Amino acid sequence: MALNKLTNPIMKELRDILSPGGLRTSPEDLTAYGYDAYILEGRPDAVALPDSTDQVARVMKLADIHRIPVYPRGAGSNLSGAAVARAGGIVLCLTHMDRILKIDKDNRVADIEPGVVVADLQKAVEEVRLFYPPDPGSQSVATMGGAVMMNAGGMRGVKYGVTHDYLLGMEVVLPTGEVMETGSRMAKNVAGYDLTHLICGSEGTLAVATRITVRLLPKPEARHTLQAFYPVLDDASRTVAAIISAGIVPCTLELMDRTLIRALEDWFHLGIPTEAEAVLLIEVDGEQAAVDLQAPMLEAFCRDHGAHQVQVAGSAAEREQIWAGRRSAFGALARIRPTCIIEDATVPVSLLPDAVQKIQEIAGKYHLQIGIMAHAGDGNLHPTILVDERDRKEMERMERAFEEIVAYTMSVGGVLSGEHGIGSAKRRFLQMQVGSRALEIMRGIKQVLDPKGILNPGSFLDEEA
């Protein structure tokens, strides 16, 4: 069904719906909101920044009547081209709806607007000794709306899971402009199809989240953080597999290879040993007694598996420094080459050493520099291919390497994406993982909720353009 462009009379109606400053149409804004953190570029006709559910509903009604494409958006930090306005139309950016509405300490539940930044929610709940665990590396910019719609994970996934594990309910605006509640504020709720978790991870294709309810945990009493450096990368990945198979559950188990280590040291001069081939960042948390028991065990584990140096964070400042390094990893790589393509293949943890070796072979085969970082405890790899978008030949080699990583992942029973989603980046592979019938059913669900196909056209459900 053909979609339409925004005309001047519709633009006027849009301006009337939104608060002053809520409609942006300057060439600079249309360019800036045309990108997310993947390499694709789109160009919306307008950027709408609503500040209430009512405004979102009225924008959606208008778009429904005139068949205008709408691209919901948070911070635009997703890595799969899931928020790129490929068909023009309206970018509906939710960042002005950024209030934490309620932190219900007694029931350990928070109600928030979708534009709340993940780290701001974490800080706010920690002030009352509660804890919101999902922590994407982009937490200082990513919004809760974006995190819910990508089902974001992060560095604590190995122990605490991902966004959908904390999502209880939502208020959403459907593509027709109707407002609907899903889920509840209860920890347990079995009533018909679970629409909350159907919409979670739907990459902005089914509905616009305007209010989000999440469950919270008590804040862990103690934490212990260490970094173990290895002269042999394989030993680091074997340590990960061994820790998991021994039944130890750290809250963080991150791996970075020498490309990352050197990039970080070049940028921050942290004094990390640049001769190391790999580093593991490990954190355990929980009750003080349990943490005291696990901390020396982990250190011994690392040394027994070949770590030649172990740094233990002795203070909150030292812990923060270790974490700041890991959170800056993408940025450090971006200083090496102009274009970073971040893969998200996820394999069984026991196969992590094999997967790391395979990626290194693929890098050699295609003469590419690939930095490897991983939420290793989940088997979630982020091989980052460093290229220059302007070099056509190099981009072709990158595509082939990308496809080979995907093929390897599928061949060992892994998944296309652990947390970054499908978007435009991986839609050509989706059927390979889920099968044709499942894809057909997904398209059927989309048809029920969005019969005119106005929400996020060009998404993972569409045929390759």
Ligand SMILES: Cc1cc2nc3c(=O)[nH]c(=O)nc-3n(C[C@H](O)[C@H](O)[C@H](O)COP(=O)(O)OP(=O)(O)OC[C@H]3O[C@@H](n4cnc5c(N)ncnc54)[C@H](O)[C@@H]3O)c2cc1C
């Ligand atoms: C440096 C860096 C590190 C990262 N680390 C991680 C990580 O560790 N783990 C991880 O999972 N991800 C990570 N990401 C990816 C990204 O940050 C997450 O996917 C994040 O959740 C996206 O949030 P956002 O606000 O930027 O959403 P956007 O990119 O703006 O949008 C993401 C998707 O959600 C839709 N959307 C946004 N808001 C709404 C809404 N209110 N209603 C309906 N649809 C909506 C959009 O249409 C789009 O499809 C990282 C990204 C970067 C750049």
